[in-house]
Amino acid sequence: MQERFISLFKETLEMEGKNVQPGDLFREYEEWDSMGQLSLIAMIDEEYDVVIEGKKFQEIQTIAQLVEAIELEKTK
Amino acid sequence: MSLYNPFLLTDKTILVTGASSGIGKAIAIECSKMGANVIITGRDQNRLKETFSLLQGEGNLQLIADFSTTEGINSFVEKLPDLNGVVHAAGIIKRLPLKFINEKALNELMQTNLYAPALLTQQLYKKKKLIDKSSIVFISSIAASFSSIGNIMYMASKGALNSLCKGIAFELSRNGIRVNSVLPGMVQTNLTKVITEQEIQDDIKRYPLGRYGKPEEIAYAAVYLLSDTTQWMTGSLLTIDGGITLR
Numbered sequence: 001m002q003e004r005f006i007s008l009f010k011e012t013l014e015m016e017g018k019n020v021q022p023g024d025l026f027r028e029y030e031e032w033d034s035m036g037q038l039s040l041i042a043m044i045d046e047e048y049d050v051v052i053e054g055k056k057f058q059e060i061q062t063i064a065q066l067v068e069a070i071e072l073e074k075t076k
Numbered sequence: 077m078s079l080y081n082p083f084l085l086t087d088k089t090i091l092v093t094g095a096s097s098g099i100g101k102a103i104a105i106e107c108s109k110m111g112a113n114v115i116i117t118g119r120d121q122n123r124l125k126e127t128f129s130l131l132q133g134e135g136n137l138q139l140i141a142d143f144s145t146t147e148g149i150n151s152f153v154e155k156l157p158d159l160n161g162v163v164h165a166a167g168i169i170k171r172l173p174l175k176f177i178n179e180k181a182l183n184e185l186m187q188t189n190l191y192a193p194a195l196l197t198q199q200l201y202k203k204k205k206l207i208d209k210s211s212i213v214f215i216s217s218i219a220a221s222f223s224s225i226g227n228i229m230y231m232a233s234k235g236a237l238n239s240l241c242k243g244i245a246f247e248l249s250r251n252g253i254r255v256n257s258v259l260p261g262m263v264q265t266n267l268t269k270v271i272t273e274q275e276i277q278d279d280i281k282r283y284p285l286g287r288y289g290k291p292e293e294i295a296y297a298a299v300y301l302l303s304d305t306t307q308w309m310t311g312s313l314l315t316i317d318g319g320i321t322l323r
C-alpha cells in the first residue's frame with residue numbers, strides 16, 4: 001500500500017525521480033502548493049475512493065500519516 | 077406619506093431557485109422585504125423551510141424541486157403561477173485540476189449551472205409563465221473569465237451561462253422580457269466552505285476592498301434588476317466583487 005501510494009504521490013506532484021520517504025513532511029517539498037494539494041486530494045478520491053475532508057487534511061503532516069488516514073477511511 | 081422608492085417589488089411574483097442556502101436565500105428574503113410574493117425552491121426540505129420562515133408577507137410559496145433532470149424541471153414548471161421575475165441562483169462548484177476532470181463531474185456541473193437555467197427558462201417561456209416586461213436574472217460568477225486553482229469546470233459553466241444570458245436577452249427582447257446576470261466575487265456561503273480558514277484569510281488579503289462579499293450585497297443587485305428601474309437594461313453582466321478583478 002505504502003509503496004504504491006508513494007509512486008502515485010510522486011506522479012501527482014510531478015516528483016518522479018525524487019527521493020520520497022514515508023516520514024517526510026510533504027508540505028515542505030518545493031513542489032507543494034495549493035494546486036498540489038488539490039491534485040493530491042483528487043488523486044486519493046480517484047484511486048482509493050476516499051475523500052479526506054479539508055480540516056482533517058490540514059492535520060496530516062507526513063506521507064505515512066496520509067496512508068494511515070486512507071486506510072482508516074477504507075475500513076469505515 | 078411613504079418614502080419614494082423606485083426599487084420596490086410590490087405585487088410582483090418572483091421565483092428564486094437555490095433559495096435554500098446562501099445567495100439565493102438572501103435574494104428571496106430581500107425580495108420579500110421589498111414587497112414581492114416570492115416562490116422559493118431547493119432540494120433540501122429543512123433548509124427551504126428555514127428560508128420560508130424568514131420571508132415577509134403572506135403570499136409566498138415553497139416548492140421542493142431537483143434540477144438534476146429535465147423531468148424534474150418540467151414538472152416543477154407545471155406547478156408555477158404567472159411570474160414577473162425569476163432569479164436563477166441554484167449552482168454547484170467542484171474544483172479539480174485538469175488531470176482529474178472527468179465526464180461525470182463535468183456533466184454534474186454543467187447540468188446544474190448551465191442546462192438547468194437554460195431549460196427552466198425555456199419551459200417558463202413556452203408555458204407562458206413569464207408575463208409582459210418580466211425580468212430574468214442569472215447568478216453567474218467572476219469565475220467566467222477569472223481563473224483560480226482547479227476551477228476549470230466551474231469557470232466553463234459560468235462562461236457559458238454568460239453567453240446564454242446574452243442569447244436569451246436578444247431573443248426575448250421582442251417580448252419586452254429583459255435578461256441580465258450578476259457576477260459575484262467570493263461570497264461566504266456553503267459553497268465556499270470547501271476551503272480551509274487559513275486559505276480564506278490569505279485569499280481575503282487579495283481583495284482591494286478588504287473582505288469577501290455578503291449574500292445580501294448580491295441580493296440588492298437582484299432586487300435592482302427585478303425592479304421597474306431596469307426596464308431598459310438587458311444582456312448586462314453586472315460584476316460585484318470587492319474589486320478583485322481589477323488586479
Ligand SMILES: NC(=O)c1ccc[n+]([C@@H]2O[C@H](COP(=O)([O-])OP(=O)(O)OC[C@H]3O[C@@H](n4cnc5c(N)ncnc54)[C@H](OP(=O)(O)O)[C@@H]3O)[C@@H](O)[C@H]2O)c1
Nearest residue numbers: 094096097098099118119120143166167217262263265267
Ligand atoms: N458563494 C460564492 O462565493 C459565489 C460566487 C460567485 C457566484 N456564486 C453563485 O451563486 C449561486 C448560489 O451559490 P451559493 O454560494 O449561495 O451556494 P450554496 O449556498 O451552496 O447554495 C446553492 C443552492 O443551489 C441549490 N441547488 C444545488 N443543486 C441543485 C439542484 N440539482 N436542484 C435544485 N437546487 C439545487 C441548493 O439547494 P439544496 O441545498 O436545497 O439542494 C442551494 O439552495 C451559484 O450559482 C454560485 O455559482 C457564488
